[in-house]
Amino acid sequence: MRQFVVLGHDAPVDSEFSLDDLAGGAGRLDALCRCVNAAFCLSHAIREDARVFLVLRDELTLRFEGSELRYLSPDERNIASLIRQGIEAKEGAIGHRENESTPGIYASKRGFEAVLDSLDGTVIQLHEDGDPVVELEPPEDPVFVLSDHNDFTEREADLLGEAADERVRLGPKALHGDDAITVAHNYLDTAGYVQY
Amino acid sequence: MRQFVVLGHDAPVDSEFSLDDLAGGAGRLDALCRCVNAAFCLSHAIREDARVFLVLRDELTLRFEGSELRYLSPDERNIASLIRQGIEAKEGAIGHRENESTPGIYASKRGFEAVLDSLDGTVIQLHEDGDPVVELEPPEDPVFVLSDHNDFTEREADLLGEAADERVRLGPKALHGDDAITVAHNYLDTAGYVQY
Numbered sequence: 434m435r436q437f438v439v440l441g442h443d444a445p446v447d448s449e450f451s452l453d454d455l456a457g458g459a460g461r462l463d464a465l466c467r468c469v470n471a472a473f474c475l476s477h478a479i480r481e482d483a484r485v486f487l488v489l490r491d492e493l494t495l496r497f498e499g500s501e502l503r504y505l506s507p508d509e510r511n512i513a514s515l516i517r518q519g520i521e522a523k524e525g526a527i528g529h530r531e532n533e534s535t536p537g538i539y540a541s542k543r544g545f546e547a548v549l550d551s552l553d554g555t556v557i558q559l560h561e562d563g564d565p566v567v568e569l570e571p572p573e574d575p576v577f578v579l580s581d582h583n584d585f586t587e588r589e590a591d592l593l594g595e596a597a598d599e600r601v602r603l604g605p606k607a608l609h610g611d612d613a614i615t616v617a618h619n620y621l622d623t624a625g626y627v628q629y
Numbered sequence: 630m631r632q633f634v635v636l637g638h639d640a641p642v643d644s645e646f647s648l649d650d651l652a653g654g655a656g657r658l659d660a661l662c663r664c665v666n667a668a669f670c671l672s673h674a675i676r677e678d679a680r681v682f683l684v685l686r687d688e689l690t691l692r693f694e695g696s697e698l699r700y701l702s703p704d705e706r707n708i709a710s711l712i713r714q715g716i717e718a719k720e721g722a723i724g725h726r727e728n729e730s731t732p733g734i735y736a737s738k739r740g741f742e743a744v745l746d747s748l749d750g751t752v753i754q755l756h757e758d759g760d761p762v763v764e765l766e767p768p769e770d771p772v773f774v775l776s777d778h779n780d781f782t783e784r785e786a787d788l789l790g791e792a793a794d795e796r797v798r799l800g801p802k803a804l805h806g807d808d809a810i811t812v813a814h815n816y817l818d819t820a821g822y823v824q825y
Contacts, residue, residue: 453649456704463704467663476778476803507805508652508659509705565819582672604818607672608811609703615804615811622800623761 435621436484436554436576437614439468440545442583444489448520452510459513464581466512467611471618473499474507480618487516491544495519501537546592552576555598559613563600566617571624572599577617579610631817632680632750632772633810635664636741638779640685644716648706655709660777662708663807667814669695670703676814683712687740691715697733742788748772751794755809759796762813767820768795773813775806 443460450459455466465487472485483499495516505515515535522534529547531539549556554574578593585593603616639656646655651662661683668681679695691712701711711731718730725743727735745752750770774789781789799812 453706456702456707463706467666467703470663471808474805476805478803506652507663510649510659511652567819604815606814606818607674608815609670609672612667612811612815615808616815618802619800619804619808619812619815622802623763 434482434484434554434574435472435480435618436486436552436574437468437472438486438488438545438548438552438576438578439465439610440488440491440578440580440585440589441465442490442581442586444487444581446489446493446520446523448517450517452513452517455509455513461582462513462516463509464610466509466516467609468579468614469497469505469512469516470507470509471611471614473497473502473505479505483618486548488543488545488548489520492542493520493523494541494543494548495534496531496539496541498537498539503536505537545589549578549592549596552596556593556596558593558597558600559603559617560600561602561607563602566601566603566620569599569601571621575617575621577614579613581610630678630680630750630770631668631676631814632682632748632770633664633668634682634684634741634744634748634772634774635661635806636684636687636774636776636781636785637661638686638777638782640683640777642685642689642716642719644713646713648709648713651705651709657778658709658712659705660806662705662712663805664775664810665693665701665708665712666703666705667807667810669693669698669701675701679814682744684739684741684744685716688738689716689719690737690739690744692727692735692737694733694735699732741785745774745788745792748792752789752792754789754793754796755799755813756796757798757803759798762797762799762816765795765797767817771813771817773810775809777806 455463481500485497522540525532554576555572651659681693718736721728750772751768
């Protein structure tokens, strides 16, 4: 299982946002939509061994399960509409208990720390001072933690620093979160294959 | 210079499309927008050494110059709006002569063959039967040719087969065009760096 935790600092936690203004009024939700796309969408297929946690403003988390997802197409507007339904489902999420909105998408009132505590796997921090990813022996169950267009807050960086098993760098350029997910997938897809 | 030629078979060549229906009425323009994003957008920077040709329905081509682009943000809606202005500029493009719509975006009435003939560089065909990209010595001026959600037509495949200097595969999974661009960039960014 490959897991991706993405922190949305400005993202909405209320479903009253417009699908016509994702990059503006919806707090750069476009960037989170692209992360969901990158995590799951292959050409004419879904990565069933992937899971995403979108942590919205450290108070609401949407869990996406690749093996259960339906109705996911790669465009930002479609994914934003699924996220909006996920946010609406928070009303039925009591405490940390999840509430399913559409197939494979679960809302819970959890922040970053609670999500981090719940994870099984090797937590990998993407960091410009990390080791080149090519030197990493691909773990069985990697968990990548990414931020949106904002940096991690100090508290988030501390939590992640404590939880992280590895600190790696994907290349010499600073990538957007969705591109980092794409590169991480490709590294895991190809690592160990002499001929693919 | 890294160049990407992307063929949009169903894309509009008329600017009368809605930004609210990119994945539907606008002929999967969302997929082309994501290719433009992947080609140019870094975190807080633009790849100035990149160039994209969007070939729309084999009759209208938009050339994007990384070193000249302005007003490019990574969301699909913004890029679609720039494409729409590019399509409007076709009226001022006579023959193969280009007409600039917004900074760094040029429209011309060219199809795939004319674009292919105009290219300098090493043409790389992405193909599931190609050699793994890691075996490719990164060329100075690579040109990647990709199709949208449709396969290349027989004629396009023939033209590309004749023009291609290399045939490579990026990994064992069939990727969307934008993800292929992201992976190709990362390969070129990191190739040859023992430590990056």
